[in-house]
Amino acid sequence: MSNPRAEDKRARSTAARLYAVQALFQMEASGQSADRVQREFQDYRIGVEHEGEISPEADENLFTRITDDAVTWQSKIDQSTDRALVAKWPIERIDPVLRALFRAAGAELVTPSTPPRVVITEYVRLAQAFFPDGREPKFVNAVLDHMAHSLRPEAFN
Template sequence: MTDTSGNQRRKMRSAARLYAVQALFQMEHSGASIDKIRVEFEDHRFGAVYDDEELVEGDIDLFRGVLEGAVSRQARIDQMTDRALVAKWPIARIDPTLRALFRAAGAELTEAAVPPRVVITEYVDVAKAFFPEGREPRFVNAVLDHMAREARPEMF
């Protein structure tokens, strides 16, 4: 029996968020355009097989929406992130993976489609995937909570 339930959809949405963070990181690192990175991820990452392990198929619409939102609203998102960080650590000084994560999460927080608590939980899980042993997930939770309260105060 194929799992086409809500659980499978959640996995696809979570995978799309992880891929969006990776794509934003790669865009910043390589200087490649959003279109080039989007095509590369959709053609070569979604459902690809590496070392006999198939990657989860991502929700393409969510992936595209997060990428486009992060790029088109980057200045606003970066300003929100800066306000959530301590003064000594502006966004330009933080780990590039975290910067990509905050931009992806910020893209969702500045849209009303997903409740802020869901966005925070999902991106804390992404942080756990990148930093399984570190303190980063708690840091991500605190920063995203601050960003969510700024972006959508009516939800708190």
């Protein structure tokens, strides 16, 4: 039997991850600070009605934690991503949406709050939403698996 509270919590966590990827993409594209982009999302995007559509509610604490940690740990996350990518294909050369996705996932992998397998599953699902017809979800799965083993090896013993 399904638990509506658990499903709502999961949906809010998934939405927080989606918004975090979008926010990180926006921060990189616009050069805006994390604080400014977070406020914009909280005031104008998360759970807000726009043109008759209501955007999903999100776990705003998770959203803020992911974006803050992605900024704080960006160098470590990017180095881990670079090691998981083909040597001749550094993170700067990959699609900016994928870069934002790897940084958001990396932020969750750097801290032990969420099990790595959950992080991988959630971000592969997001990759499927962003790239429904491409190979990117399999690529994301492989890169995140490598990153998870590198950043959180204790979780795989």
